[in-house]
Amino acid sequence: MDLVLFDLDNTLLAGDSDFAWAEFLIGKGVLDREVYETKNVTFYEQYKAGTLDIFEFLDFQLAPLARHKRAQLDAWHAEFMDVAIRPMMTTQARALVDKHRAEGALMAVVTATNSFVTGPITRAFDIPHLVATIPAQENGAFTGKPRGMPAFKAGKIERVEAWLESLGLHMGSFDQSWFYSDSHNDLPLLARVSQPVAVDPDDTLREHARLHAWPIISLR
Structure with missing residues (x-):
């Protein structure tokens, strides 16, 4: 059996x-345009540059979840x-996911x-497991803070290994392990699997993939 891991943003999506x-x-109109639009763009540019402070970003990203009831959040997400x-x-x-599922x-x-954001998206791809940054909750409401290690950079390895351990497995349990990603931020996990694949990669990842003879594909 193979292990197949997919990055989501700018990879499957x-x-x-x-x-x-x-x-x-x-x-x-839930968030103030003047305040949030500039911050949203700034954090995205920092992510692409590899300079993002994940905890500063999560304070920004998770705060709106704490201000609204779950029923309203779910309606907006739909x-x-x-x-x-x-x-x-x-x-x-979709075809790539279907291929690995059939195998x-x-x-x-x-x-x-x-x-919260990615769970419904993962289900829409009919992928059974999600390893993501977890928003903390108390009494059924989001707190605006993360729980545990964010699934970012080397944190993805820690979170994947913990998930596999919960299934009684480890990275060596598989014939082959695949990870598909677009971002140089994912180089730690890409280097950890036996079959790293660069998907519509950023310039840094593209150059790294070429130097290491990793496959480069497009899902666009």
């Missing part, structure tokens, strides 16, 4: 769900899926974006 969620809330996410789910991405692989999405 032709866009960034994290960025799009904030823009969606701004468009709904709309968000229809207007923003489903158009990002390309035929090529009997154990599959998971591994993403720094929080599980």
